[in-house]
Amino acid sequence: MQAELLPCPFCGSSARYAGGTASGVYIVCGGPSPCGGKGPSRKNSSEAAHAWNRRPIPAPADRAKWEALREACNGLEDWLHEDDCKCGQCYRIKAITQALAALDAKEQG
Numbered sequence: 001m002q003a004e005l006l007p008c009p010f011c012g013s014s015a016r017y018a019g020g021t022a023s024g025v026y027i028v029c030g031g032p033s034p035c036g037g038k039g040p041s042r043k044n045s046s047e048a049a050h051a052w053n054r055r056p057i058p059a060p061a062d063r064a065k066w067e068a069l070r071e072a073c074n075g076l077e078d079w080l081h082e083d084d085c086k087c088g089q090c091y092r093i094k095a096i097t098q099a100l101a102a103l104d105a106k107e108q109g
Helices: 045-053 063-072 088-108
Strands: 016-022 024-029
Touching: 016 045, 024 045, 063 088
Parallel strands: none
Antiparallel strands: 016 024
């Protein structure tokens, strides 16, 4: 059974498995108008899915940069269309707000 794939990190569209040749298995943007996003090649679909689904959360370099980032992102949720909207804009806003929440938790933990 293949792992569930997160949407494309570049455009928010669905993703699909590709490859399966000597070059390995990889994940690509599978939306109706693919953006060209491609994950790293791995030896099997499980490793390819794990690599695709990783969303690294960068740690802020210092307090001033962290506060500037927080201020710049203040009010992003106001731009969401609906809670269940799957468009690229809403996907990116949700990803940013989730990453900020994870950074908050990491900083407090």
